[in-house]
Amino acid sequence: MAKQPIITVKNLVKKYDDFTAVNGISFEVFEGEIFGLLGPNGAGKTTTLEIIETLRDKTSGEITVDGFSIDKDTDSIKKRIGVQLQAAGYYPNLNLSELIVLFCGLYGIDKKPMEMLGKVALTDKAKSKYKDLSGGQKQRFSIATTLINDPRIIFLDEPTTGLDPQARRNLWELIKEIRDSGTTVVITTHYMDEAEVLCDRVAFIDGGNIIGIDTPDNFIDKLVATGFERKKQVKLANLEDVFITMTGKEWRED
Ligand code: ATP
Numbered sequence: 001m002a003k004q005p006i007i008t009v010k011n012l013v014k015k016y017d018d019f020t021a022v023n024g025i026s027f028e029v030f031e032g033e034i035f036g037l038l039g040p041n042g043a044g045k046t047t048t049l050e051i052i053e054t055l056r057d058k059t060s061g062e063i064t065v066d067g068f069s070i071d072k073d074t075d076s077i078k079k080r081i082g083v084q085l086q087a088a089g090y091y092p093n094l095n096l097s098e099l100i101v102l103f104c105g106l107y108g109i110d111k112k113p114m115e116m117l118g119k120v121a122l123t124d125k126a127k128s129k130y131k132d133l134s135g136g137q138k139q140r141f142s143i144a145t146t147l148i149n150d151p152r153i154i155f156l157d158e159p160t161t162g163l164d165p166q167a168r169r170n171l172w173e174l175i176k177e178i179r180d181s182g183t184t185v186v187i188t189t190h191y192m193d194e195a196e197v198l199c200d201r202v203a204f205i206d207g208g209n210i211i212g213i214d215t216p217d218n219f220i221d222k223l224v225a226t227g228f229e230r231k232k233q234v235k236l237a238n239l240e241d242v243f244i245t246m247t248g249k250e251w252r253e254d
Contacts (some may be wrong), residue, residue, distance in 0.1 A: 003030040006153060006184050007052060012061035014047050014208075021047045023208035024061070029153075034175060036199035038192070043205040045188040049155055052186070053083050066152050082146030082154035082183075090130040096141055097126040100148070107149045120144040120174060136167030140174060153184040160194060165240045166247065172198050196220075232239040 007029035014022040022044045029035040037045045050056040052063055054074045065071040090099055100113035117123045120140035125133060133141060139159050140177040146154045156175070160168045168254045175198060179185050189195055196216045197200045212219065 003033075005029065006031040006066055007035075007186070008062075008064040009048075009052065010062040012048065012051065012063065013059045014044070014051060014056070015059045019209055022051075025205070025208070025210045027203050027210060027213055029094055029184060030201070031184055032179065034187060034198055035201040036178050036195045036202040036204045037186070037188045037205055038190070038195045038199075039205035040190055044208040045205055045252055046157055048205070049157055049186065049188055051152045052080060054078060055083070068178060079149065082149065082151035083141045084146055084159075085154060092129065092131060094121060095127045095129055096133075099130065099141075100144070103145050103148050106143065109149055111148055116144045116148060117141075119147060121170075134167070135163050139163065139167075139171055143171075143174065143178070147178070147183075151183060153180065153186060156185065156187045157186055158190070160189065160191065165244055168194070169244065 005028040009028070010026050011024050012022055013020065013024050025044075025048065033148065037048060039045055047056065051058045051069070052065065054070060054077055058070075066080045066082075068076045070077060091102070094102065096117060097113040100111070100116050104111050113126065114123055117126055120143055122137060122140055122144065125137060125141075130138065130141060143154070143156065143159070146156075147169070159175070160171050164169065172194070175185055175187070179200075199216060201213065201215050202219070204211045214222075
């Protein structure tokens with residue numbers, strides 16, 4: 001079956017005064033995939049993401065999300081997407097369970113906090129405050145909040161930045177589970193290894209331009225077909241594999 005686009009971006013431009021942060025990019029995100037916007041700091045990833053999320057205005061271009069135009073149907077788009085809040089949005093005196101109830105109230109949706117926390121393996125932290133969580137737990141909680149309204153698409157902006165190797169891998173597994181349960185995932189990252197194992201397709205962004213879109217395998221195969229070879233012999237494992245194997249793969253962030 002042909003893949004259906006769930007997000008279509010055409011000639012998107014964003015200018016901040018006379019600085020062009022996004023320079024006329026076009027791409028599609030297919031239903032049910034993990035799509036990565038991959039690029040260095042300042043490439044325009046967050047700007048692009050926040051425009052699609054209806055949180056920032058575009059300068060020009062056309063965007064359709066799940067069939068709705070961003071110019072006409074902002075409310076319909078908001079109902080269909082899950083967006084991570086900045087950490088400042090988590091009231092310091094509420095525990096995780098209470099925060100979920102608060103968000104449910106904002107969405108007008110009745111969900112059991114334990115069900116939402118269970119999706120991200122945090123039921124044992126239901127009575128903890130957000131500020132007392134580890135980095136990986138904070139990210140998992142933040143992902144739980146994106147799922148409250150049963151979104152068709154969730155957006156994750158650099159979800160693994162600053163996490164240790166185990167917490168990163170746990171988060172990759174969680175994000176794949178979310179994809180496998182039918183939710184499309186759009187993620188930004190500047191970690192190439194992360195995009196390689198996590199994303200079904202990636203778009204490379206540099207200086208506000210998309211310089212390539214494909215699956216990680218196709219990108220690598222095409223490069224290898226040109227005769228490219230890594231200079232150094234690649235070992236069958238790396239230091240991160242050694243660490244993960246020595247310390248175990250289970251949740252370990254307390
Ligand atoms: P990072 O990984 O550092 O977040 P990014 O790829 O997400 O990078 P953006 O945050 O989208 O990049 O920023 C793209 C460019 O636009 C940068 O040069 C940034 O300085 C600039 N920029 C972003 N927001 C604003 C703003 N509100 N006003 C002016 N310039 C901005």
